[in-house]
Amino acid sequence: MNARATIHDVAQAAGVSVKTVSRVLNKERYVRDDTRQKVEEAVRALRFSPSIAARALAGRKSGQIALLYDNHSPYYIHQIQQGIWEACREEGVRLLAQPVDIASPDVAREVGGLIDETHIDGIILSSPVTDCAAVLEELERRAIPFVRISPGTNHGVTSSVFIDDVQAADDMTTYLINNGHRRIGFIIGHSNHMASNERLFGYRRALDRAGIEYEPAIVLPGEFDFASGVKAAEILLGMPDRPTAIFASNDDMAAGVLALAHKQGIAVPDQLSVAGFDDTVLAQVVYPPLTTVRQPTRTLGHTGTRLLFTMGAGAEHRRLPHELIERQSTRAISPKDVS
Amino acid sequence: MNARATIHDVAQAAGVSVKTVSRVLNKERYVRDDTRQKVEEAVRALRFSPSIAARALAGRKSGQIALLYDNHSPYYIHQIQQGIWEACREEGVRLLAQPVDIASPDVAREVGGLIDETHIDGIILSSPVTDCAAVLEELERRAIPFVRISPGTNHGVTSSVFIDDVQAADDMTTYLINNGHRRIGFIIGHSNHMASNERLFGYRRALDRAGIEYEPAIVLPGEFDFASGVKAAEILLGMPDRPTAIFASNDDMAAGVLALAHKQGIAVPDQLSVAGFDDTVLAQVVYPPLTTVRQPTRTLGHTGTRLLFTMGAGAEHRRLPHELIERQSTRAISPKDVS
DNA sequence: CTGACGCCTGCCAGCGCTGTCATAAAGCCG
């Protein structure tokens, strides 16, 4: 009752050899149906769960994968994680969530240590770890399968899942333009996320197409967090001729803009339109709820994990659809509204 | 270079036996200083990381602990996790974060499976898993050490960390009363969190002490999430004689109240004071920033983990201080303000 | 000088599984 059951106990209970139990557990071929059933019954009766440790030691795989992240938006990584977990559960695989510091000189060693210690047989990288050269190198040296979620760079040999950040930012910018906005402030994301550049590029592309001149003065750097959104907003809203709309590269920064607008008594969306990106829970929690680009975070995690499990078939790059979500933080203006 | 280094490689490189290497790795006594240094050098040179799997299999401990959670506030568990991770890193222990569903009839089996599979040597329970009878029973049957973060019930044999929820809610209510509020709406937390009752109790205690009658009509159930905050607010703010203040049992629900107030054009804090609980990041992200009770989440996680590591010394129950954080969502009213 | 004891190190078994190989039974073909 107290001591854990081992494969030997199961074998004895089922009247077969340990190897046969092992075969059943690993769904191998060449086990007669009635044998399989006997074993399965014994497993249930003894509440047997195979030791990952013993498995990892004896075999080639451990049934564990790891998620590496260095992302400061809890909502974002929470949702990614959720999707990964679901996929893992379907597959009976355990997940190790591991935060890393991609700026640290020891990242590679740490990731290497993680692999050696835990015998994980696959890794999921979330942005911005996806583009950390030291980590990628280490993973390749060890020839461990991995997939990347929202990577910024292309990579032939390994799978990835992502959305079209350029097009998404273009869509949002175009939406604002179609709503009559001509001066649209933009807050760039954290410089270590490749997506930041792509979103900026999409913004510029939409502007270009509409024949609106790009104004560097109303394009400010940010770091994907609330505080940097406030900071950028302080500059943008302090301008004598302030933009009529602000498009922030993620929801956290958009929330910062909203907060400052409230504080300064600028009505959103009546006097200022604000748009975000990601559609994390945050977008609906602030007031007014944010018009934003919905990124299917959960699905990104889920799909990425599935790709990892089916890696044998070669690298696959899957683009998932994004969606513009119109809420109450943006409004159409007529040209005469512009001061 | 490619194949992982084993303890044998290290032993050979250092010119000692594997057992001696093992002694150095485990900081055992009885190793000469120069031997220790030779070994440590070899470890560094070979970039050796001991296999957790082999350790777990051979020895009594695996150097892994798990965090069990079933909490839908990403900010909250993120911060708890943060604290735990720091403590783990100090100790060279790996953390497995595991979501569970305490309402599922299989929780116990799942937790048991986790223990069997991973050989973890300790568990941290976060609320509300802290009070899930099935889980507690399973853990006790297996005699695995665990600590509880913010448990609702007392438990002699195992350590815990918590804040005084009753006092904290009392403090906040008293603060509102001292600001002239007499009709204070209250939104209860999720019924499966013991803290919910305690906060309600603190609210009532403060009311009692001030000689204010308890009005069941303005005390509504919630579920610790944004949506339930909105729902409760719809009722409270729809009353002909609505409360002048609303105290929500956590920040997520307070954010819901804020959102509805905005939508209905009720100015916060001028026409309505709103208070939250937890002081997660969310409290500063909404507008106006929430007056709330700061719970030292990170420290709760860190302290809990330390208690787990030092469990041998017997169970310890540690109460951490809370703090009332005054921001802009509350305001004093004079009696005549009341309609 | 001897014995007792503390310090340091190495040998070996074995943790709970899977891989490899051997072997037996069953199916198939002309």
Next chain:
DNA sequence: CGGCTTTATGACAGCGCTGGCAGGCGTCAG
């Protein structure tokens, strides 16, 4: 029916580490 392949099962070694034990050496009291 003999020789072939396919299916089904078991024996056994060994993954990388630690626990238990044996044993050598130095120190110190008697």
